């Protein structure tokens with residue numbers, strides 16, 4: 001791993017690392033915030049953050065203001081890029097497919113299957129790398145925004161026991177039922193709808209056994225321009241109600257889809273995860 005940025009931040013240090021990814025077959029960048037406790041060599045739990053469409057590792061670390069809260073709770077923050085990258089990696093001119101739009105799944109269809117294995121990357125390779133190179137405990141939680149909210153929910157639901165808690169802002173909770181997800185899933189997974197269900201938070205919640213439930217918090221702004229067409233939090237609430245899955249879904253008047261919304265509530269999300277991680 002090679003460190004390509006470091007900045008003192010709220011007593012801790014925001015870093016950006018570049019590394020070769022075996023899962024993705026390309027170089028990747030990842031933001032890592034070390035709270036001062038980690039700089040002193042203390043082992044700290046880790047919160048993973050998955051960003052949305054068009055994002056890189058930079059959006060969260062420069063816009064969310066999460067570091068002050070992570071410093072207070074002694075959490076390491078890990079914010080990877082949103083897809084494999086590079087000239088040899090398949091892409092699409094649209095903002096919602098290809099590079100910047102990996103949807104945190106493992107693609108099975110050409111030309112995507114060669115590199116688009118974001119689930120293996122975020123759930124397996126990256127935690128192993130972080131736990132090897134940083135003073136991280138094995139206690140992990142995961143959060144994300146929009147496509148990354150989908151990614152966080154699906155990653156926690158597919159890997160019972162691996163994450164202490166999950167949270168999301170403005171999440172694509174039912175990708176099989178909305179156009180962002182339908183377009184991406186058709187490209188990455190083909191037309192087999194059963195395969196889509198394995199990457200759909202609402203479908204996974206309906207199938208989860210009670211012993212696998214993870215503490216879940218979802219925040220949604222009511223002035224979000226994607227609320228009705230892409231996000232549809234009512235589908236998550238209905239699935240949770242039917243399955244007896246405990247979750248907290250909150251709606252906030254006046255907030256839109258942007259990082260201004262995330263910055264306004266990220267402190268509450270980090271406190272929520274810190275409670276689960278420090279238990």
Ligand SMILES: N[C@@H](CCC(=O)N[C@@H](CS)C(=O)NCC(=O)O)C(=O)O
Pocket residue numbers: 051052053054055059063095145146147257258259
């Ligand atoms: N209409 C937008 C859709 C992309 C978008 O809103 N991306 C969200 C995540 S779904 C984001 O975080 N953008 C980057 C930012 O706000 O920093 C576009 O065409 O770029």
